[in-house]
Amino acid sequence: MNLPTFLGGVHPPEGKALTENKAIETFRPEDSREFVYPMALHIGAPCKPLVKKGDTVLAGQKIGDVDAFVSAPKYSAVSGTVKAVEPRMAFTGAMELSVVVESDGKYTPAPSLHDALGHKPTPSDYVKLIREAGLVGLGGACFPTHVKLSPPKDKPIDHVIINAAECEPFLNCDNRLMIESPDEIIRGLEFVLEIFPQAEGVIAIESNKPEAIATMTAHNKNPKIRVMPVKVKYPQGAEKMLILSVTGREVPLVPALPADVGCIVLNARTVWQIWDAIENGRPVQERIVTVSGDAIAEPKNLRVPLGLNVRDLIHECGGFKEEPVKILSGGPMMGIAMRSIDVPVVKGTSGILALTKKLAYIADESACIRCGKCVEVCPMHLEPTVLDHAVRLRDYEKFEAHCGMNCIECGCCSYVCPASRHLAQAMKEGKASVNALRKKAAAQSKAKQEAKQ
Amino acid sequence: MSEKLVVSTSPHIHSEFTTRKIMGMVIYSLLPAGIMGVYLLGLRSLLVIIACVAACALSEWCWNKYVMHRKDTTGDLSAVVTGLLLAYNLPPTIPIWMAICGSVFAVIIVKQFYGGIGCNIVNPALAARAMMLISWPTAMTTWTVQGISGATPLAAMKAGTLPANLSWWNLIVGDMGGCIGETSAILLIIGGAYLVWEGVISARIPLTYILTTAILSALFGHGGGMFPVHEILTGGLLLGAIFMATDYTTSPMTEKGQFIYAFGCGLLTALIRTWGGYPEGVSFSILIMNVAVPLIDKYTESRTLGAPKSNFFKRMGGK
Numbered sequence: 001m002n003l004p005t006f007l008g009g010v011h012p013p014e015g016k017a018l019t020e021n022k023a024i025e026t027f028r029p030e031d032s033r034e035f036v037y038p039m040a041l042h043i044g045a046p047c048k049p050l051v052k053k054g055d056t057v058l059a060g061q062k063i064g065d066v067d068a069f070v071s072a073p074k075y076s077a078v079s080g081t082v083k084a085v086e087p088r089m090a091f092t093g094a095m096e097l098s099v100v101v102e103s104d105g106k107y108t109p110a111p112s113l114h115d116a117l118g119h120k121p122t123p124s125d126y127v128k129l130i131r132e133a134g135l136v137g138l139g140g141a142c143f144p145t146h147v148k149l150s151p152p153k154d155k156p157i158d159h160v161i162i163n164a165a166e167c168e169p170f171l172n173c174d175n176r177l178m179i180e181s182p183d184e185i186i187r188g189l190e191f192v193l194e195i196f197p198q199a200e201g202v203i204a205i206e207s208n209k210p211e212a213i214a215t216m217t218a219h220n221k222n223p224k225i226r227v228m229p230v231k232v233k234y235p236q237g238a239e240k241m242l243i244l245s246v247t248g249r250e251v252p253l254v255p256a257l258p259a260d261v262g263c264i265v266l267n268a269r270t271v272w273q274i275w276d277a278i279e280n281g282r283p284v285q286e287r288i289v290t291v292s293g294d295a296i297a298e299p300k301n302l303r304v305p306l307g308l309n310v311r312d313l314i315h316e317c318g319g320f321k322e323e324p325v326k327i328l329s330g331g332p333m334m335g336i337a338m339r340s341i342d343v344p345v346v347k348g349t350s351g352i353l354a355l356t357k358k359l360a361y362i363a364d365e366s367a368c369i370r371c372g373k374c375v376e377v378c379p380m381h382l383e384p385t386v387l388d389h390a391v392r393l394r395d396y397e398k399f400e401a402h403c404g405m406n407c408i409e410c411g412c413c414s415y416v417c418p419a420s421r422h423l424a425q426a427m428k429e430g431k432a433s434v435n436a437l438r439k440k441a442a443a444q445s446k447a448k449q450e451a452k453q
Numbered sequence: 454m455s456e457k458l459v460v461s462t463s464p465h466i467h468s469e470f471t472t473r474k475i476m477g478m479v480i481y482s483l484l485p486a487g488i489m490g491v492y493l494l495g496l497r498s499l500l501v502i503i504a505c506v507a508a509c510a511l512s513e514w515c516w517n518k519y520v521m522h523r524k525d526t527t528g529d530l531s532a533v534v535t536g537l538l539l540a541y542n543l544p545p546t547i548p549i550w551m552a553i554c555g556s557v558f559a560v561i562i563v564k565q566f567y568g569g570i571g572c573n574i575v576n577p578a579l580a581a582r583a584m585m586l587i588s589w590p591t592a593m594t595t596w597t598v599q600g601i602s603g604a605t606p607l608a609a610m611k612a613g614t615l616p617a618n619l620s621w622w623n624l625i626v627g628d629m630g631g632c633i634g635e636t637s638a639i640l641l642i643i644g645g646a647y648l649v650w651e652g653v654i655s656a657r658i659p660l661t662y663i664l665t666t667a668i669l670s671a672l673f674g675h676g677g678g679m680f681p682v683h684e685i686l687t688g689g690l691l692l693g694a695i696f697m698a699t700d701y702t703t704s705p706m707t708e709k710g711q712f713i714y715a716f717g718c719g720l721l722t723a724l725i726r727t728w729g730g731y732p733e734g735v736s737f738s739i740l741i742m743n744v745a746v747p748l749i750d751k752y753t754e755s756r757t758l759g760a761p762k763s764n765f766f767k768r769m770g771g772k
Contacts, residue, residue: 006758012466093460169466240758250759326459332466339460360465366529367571369472372706381755383706403757411464418470419571425462 003207004245005231008379010412012234012333014208015170018292018299024176026303027316030105035078035307036088036344037063038096042142044070049099055082058110059305060285062134063099072144073134077285077305078103091310091329091346093339101307112281121278123194133277134284134347139163139174139237139267140330142348145274148266149195151259157196161246162189162203164212164268165230165237168331171351173288174268176301178205178212182219185268188275189225192266199264201225202246208232234333235410239265241379254405269350284347291317295324295354310341310352324354332359333411363420374413374423380406384413384423391430396437399430407431470652472570476530478653482644483537483696489626489640490633494545498633502540504549508556509536516565531570535559538578541634541692542736543585544596551589555581575743576700579693579736586736596630605630606687608732610676624686635692638685645695654699657708658715662694665719666726675727690722693735703743710746710753717742 040046047064051057057076064074080103087095113132114121121129131146151157162185166174178185189201201222205213207229217227230236230245239258240251242265249261258265266274269288276282285306292299297318304313310329314320328335329349374384382403390398399405404427413423491499513532517525539559543552559581564573586593596605606619606629623629627637635641648654667681676683685691698704698718705714718738725734756762 010468012464012468244758252759253757256759324458326461326465328465330463333464335463335465337458337460337463337465339458355465360459361467362459362461363467363471366472366526367569369475369531369571369701370706371475371701373470375706375755380758382757383754385706386754402754403760406757406759409463415464415466416468416470418472418475420467420471422462424464428462 003229003231005233005236006241006244006379008377008381008412009233009235009241010377010415011232012169012415015292015332016172016175016208018170019172019290019301020175022172022176022299022301024173024180024288024301024303027308027313028107028305029103029308029312032080032105033103033312034083034309035076035080035101035103035305036309037074037076037099037101037307038088038090038344038346039064039074039098040096041090041092041346041348042072042136042144044068044072044144044147046097047071047074049085049097051082051085051099053082053084056080057082057101059107060110060283062283063101070144070147072131072136072146073283074099075134075283075285075306076101077307079106079108080104089340089343091338091343091349092336098344107305113277113283114281117281123191126191126195126278129277129281130274132283133273135270135273135277136284136347137267138269138273138284138287138347138350140334140348140350145266145270148259148264149192151257151264155259156262157199157259157264158262159243159247159264160189160192160196160199160201161242161263161265162201162268162271163237163239163242163265164203164205164209164216165242166209166268167206167232167234167237168333168335168351169234170292170353171290171331172292172301173290173350175209175212177269177272177288178209179215181272182215184272184275185216186220186222186225187279188271188273190222191274191278192264192271193224196264203227203268204230204242204246206230206232206236234412235379235408238379238408238410240408253403287345287347287349289313289345289349290351291353292351293324293328293353293355294359295320295322295356297321304345306346307344310338310343310345310349313345313352314341314354320354322356325357326355326360328353328355333415334409365421366419368419368421371418373416373418377412377416379410379412380408382407384427385421387430388421388423388426391426391433394433396430396434400434404430405434472529472531475653476534478648478651479534479696480530480537482647483534483541483634484644485640486627486634486637486644486692487537487541489637490541490545493626493628493636494633498540498545500549501543501545501547501552501633502537504552505540505543505556506533506536508553509533509539509560512557512560513565516561521565526570529570532560535564535577537634538692538696539581542578542582542632542689544593545633546595547592551585551592555585558584571702573702574746575740576697576703579697579740579743582736583740586731605732606683607726610680610683610687611726611732614676624683629687631687632689632692635689638691641691641695645691648695648699654695655711657711658699658704659694661712661715662698662718662722663690665716666690666694666722669720669723670726673723673727675723684726688726688733689735693739694718697735698739698742703746705746705749705753707750707753707755709755710749713749713753714742714746717745
């Protein structure tokens with residue numbers, strides 16, 4: 001079968017079978033627990049807490065926001081009392097300023113977002129409503145959705161692509177959502193298409209999810225929307241790879257965005273949430289998390305309120321059957337290894353994976369043998385080993401000259417490297433260092449200019 | 454749960470390929486041809502193979518332990534591969550001390566002097582063979598087949614004929630004059646097919662190399678231009694194209710670069726076979742192209758996805 005795809009990529013063990021056929025279970029603890037809402041952890045400005053210790057909050061009440069375009073407000077998923085506003089550890093391992101809510105177990109709902117609007121939303125209200133609902137890319141990147149939906153006027157959008165590739169091994173949250181709520185996703189996409197009347201809707205699904213493809217196709221009655229199976233290959237769900245597969249267009253080098261080639265890519269769950277915000281006026285309060293991995297006793301797909309402790313999730317799945325060495329937030333290719341499981345579920349928590357030594361074995365680095373496998377698999381067609389050498393020598397000029405800033409951090413290079421070199425890590429370091437240097441240079445030139453005046 | 458979790462950057466899983474596994478597969482793929490060599494050319498060949506492998510592995514071990522004082526790298530098996538390849542490129546009658554000298558030269562001077570695995574600029578086994586060919590020309594070019602010494606098919610082809618007693622069977626199985634591991638065409642091809650199947654090497658370099666040599670030799674009129682198939686089956690072409698030219702460290706990393714490199718190898722081999730001073734040119738061709746690899750890599754850097762399409766000339770300008 002010649003399904004659309006891109007050049008490069010890898011085929012890691014899928015691990016999907018663990019939760020593929022498990023219907024989503026709702027887990028809403030009705031006893032009093034602590035729910036933690038970090039004010040940052042999305043791309044853009046961190047929110048400022050809108051509540052203080054002792055305040056009572058309702059489920060769906062806004063507890064954090066900031067007056068910046070690139071940001072998204074935070075909502076409490078439970079009703080209860082604010083216990084503290086203090087730094088708590090997030091899944092990244094960093095201490096983030098968080099609102100801690102002691103729940104009352106009743107989930108008393110706050111007024112709908114429509115109430116503030118005063119009327120049934122029309123397409124001109126959608127983007128505002130989507131920002132108000134706290135929508136960010138729920139695939140894990142957490143880029144504010146309303147920013148994506150506000151492309152510059154001179155860049156017409158002709159494709160709105162739903163990213164349902166879910167190429168990360170083990171994860172099934174989008175797959176199950178498509179099987180169980182196809183109409184909501186299609187309705188959500190129709191809302192987006194109302195914002196971009198010229199655009200065509202594409203639902204791109206990796207062909208290893210036949211049930212989802214069949215369900216979505218059967219439920220789609222809109223001629224402007226098509227369901228498109230794409231090849232099973234990691235990282236098929238990376239934004240640039242998906243655009244290339246669906247439209248044959250290459251997003252130009254950074255800092256270009258999908259809008260430069262007329263595309264907007266939204267994760268399936270994000271589109272579901274757009275439907276929920278526009279149809280029901282509900283903000284982002286819960287999400288589906290795949291709890292899986294070879295160390296979890298009973299892997300499941302759980303629908304949980306945001307802010308819930310990850311430890312509770314693992315407990316709900318029967319705890320560990322084997323000793324885990326790594327617990328990840330997200331998939332095994334791009335997820336983040338957590339220092340502790342006493343951290344809250346946030347908008348970007350697509351999966352919680354507990355891996356045993358067998359899967360998460362880390363070999364010592366040895367010398368590069370120049371086998372070129374990283375070059376072969378890089379979906380961006382970079383030369384990771386060359387960039388790795390540049391970063392180790394702190395030659396950031398060379399790193400930039402060889403397009404290192406375009407790395408999408410998918411991890412294919414590290415995955416295949418027979419010498420177990422930490423190529424993806426070097427890439428991240430290189431990108432961070434270049435950004436830091438640029439910032440420094442900008443600050444210096446600004447200071448110089450001010451001194452002149 | 455002990456609450457002790459490993460924290461590292463993604464990805465958190467790894468493919469099953471390791472340097473040691475790759476080298477192990479190369480060794481497996483080389484074994485059949487070696488066994489055939491020992492069977493056809495006599496037990497002395499086995500002695501040469503053992504001497505080379507042992508000398509290579511020991512040199513690497515000693516270098517790491519006594520000179521560099523660093524972690525031993527013999528376990529990655531690359532020194533064993535070097536030893537095997539060197540032995541396969543030697544005549545069975547070679548004095549053992551010469552074989553050992555060659556092995557030490559390969560590992561210490563060609564590989565470790567440049568920084569060890571992944572850093573050498575030319576193929577260690579081939580460089581050692583070239584050194585030996587220049588140092589001990591008689592010992593390196595004396596062939597005996599079943600007790601009778603005689604010219605190799607390539608030497609005869611240079612004169613425009615073929616040895617009369619050379620049947621297709623001889624050619625394919627390898628029952629003819631030559632080095633220990635280079636003669637058995639069928640077993641070398643099977644070994645190569647296994648490596649391609651396992652994803653260790655791609656067929657790009659061997660196929661391009663072999664076809665270029667066959668076609669160009671015929672065009673150049675080597676052996677009267679009558680034996681394009683003989684070009685492939687005799688001499689060290691198969692061993693060189695499948696196992697030496699594909700050496701990771703000394704071949705280009707990009708697809709385009711590999712085609713250029715393999716074509717260069719084929720062109721030089723045909724030139725040397727037709728007009729050069731030696732009957733065989735595989736070793737020298739690969740060595741020369743090895744040196745060109747950094748340059749090829751520089752000018753065949755792949756276009757980053759989304760980069761403008763016409764940046765080749767810009768790259769020629771350096772930026």
